[in-house]
Amino acid sequence: MNDGPTAAAELSPDDPLVQPFTGPSPYDDYVRATLLNTLQKPLTEAAVEMGFLVTTQVMELWFTLIAHEWRAAREAFAKDRLPDAMDALLRSRHAAGALNCSWLPIAGLTPAQFNELRPAFGKASGFQSAMYRHLEFLLGEKSAALLRSHHGDPVVYEGLREAYHEPSLYDEVLRFLHRRGLPVPEVVRERDVTTPYTAHQGVVAAWRHVYAAAEPHPLLALAELLTDLAELVTRWRFDHVMVVRRAMGTKGGTAGSAGLHWLEQRATRPVFPELWTVRGDV
Template sequence: MTDSASAPSAPPGDDIDSLTQPFMGASPYDSYVHASVLNTLQNPLTEAPDEMGFLVTTQVMELWFTLIVHEWHAAKASLSKDDLDAAMDSLVRSRRAVKALNASWAPIAALTPAQFNGFRAAFGRASGFQSAMYRHTEFLLGDKSAGMLRLHQGDAAVHEKLGETYRAPSLYDEVLHFLYRQGLPVPVHVLNRDVTTPYTSEPGVVRAWRQVYAGPGHHPLLVLGELLTDIAELVARWRFDHVMVVRRAMGTRSGSAGSSGLAWLERRAARPVFPELWEVRGDL
């Protein structure tokens, strides 16, 4: 018996030599994911050791915003076609994304004032509320603001895209139209409202949700209501965590873009998402 005959054969898929042949150009992975581009986007402006974590955390959140906006637009499109199953799939995926977004606070959640001050001056008047993709999420939740849209006029492409979300019905508006087409008593004046204004609670919508919640426990519309409540709670938790990160890192100092900082964030955090879904619980 020869040595070659007695040598054990390599397990399928373990041919390292074939796997490590040089690529002609970028690897297929990099061509698809563009990791080499992503990994060049972190450019700290100071020697502060915490700035890199701040940059990466912020950029990761921007990516999660992008996914969440994608899923909420998809849910809106499905609801407009009365395709509840597809809408629910998009909302479930977005719920996972918002959970991941919330977890993204971890690298910077415990910054001390001294650590934050080590690089704060480097970003000048930059502030998270200037994020266009975050503003898409707020507009999709029904928190419309002409002023926040106007902030982006200097970037024509960003302003145009954000303007489309601003002028279109929010995710919740589409939900209410869907409920109406299912025979629920959503008031007509709510359906015909100016969708460029912030959504506020309506007693008639509370009554419509009460009818849903008074029905069978596994009714598809009740499942939709609970999924939306999950998302609303996760958004509220993200806002609260933002407040806590700022409170811990800079206390009551003014924000970098001239806002009141912590006080401004606290007011924003107090705004309910999908308000009638919370109010209906006290009527059951």
């Protein structure tokens, strides 16, 4: 007999929810779940390879979403639409938090486990991720050499080439600050956006107006939200370092990279650097 709460929740054969679909379900048409679930193709017998594939594919999806939100924020700043920019940055902060949690399934790989699946990589490396490169370009980490490395894939290359020549998110933030009356130097506002962004003392001075104001400055929430994002990006980079250090130590990376040493160097590069410097000036 089954007359408890479960029975009450059972669907009748006539319920619309259980009627057969003609072709894929509307859910699958929209989410493309069946397609997503066919994209994992392990190449070894390693028990951990499926987790590695799913983890890296999920990260690529988070990269896509974060890049989308940062582009939306950049466009809103360029049009002086601060509420829209803040909304996009808030959404990206949630996505970046989820991205960082994505390390968990593979964070404890042992060297033996990693060695089992490493032959599947061939010459592949996370270093080659085009969507992560979009994120770095949006942060002002421009590199002509890394752009050229994608030249063999015309579609990917064209998208990155466009991103390379566009202002970064931070470039548009600083131009927005200037239009709001903060003293962002012209040399920063008119800089060559195809070069890596470097810290400028004049930008520190501009942020100091925000942080040292007697009353809470209207742009303090923006400054703190950008700092949140900078911290999340840095934590993701350091978590990457720790995953690699635990799984393979100081061995050279795939595709000829320097592995751990290269990641450690990248992890120490500050994101939105003046927002960290100004804290010591207040």
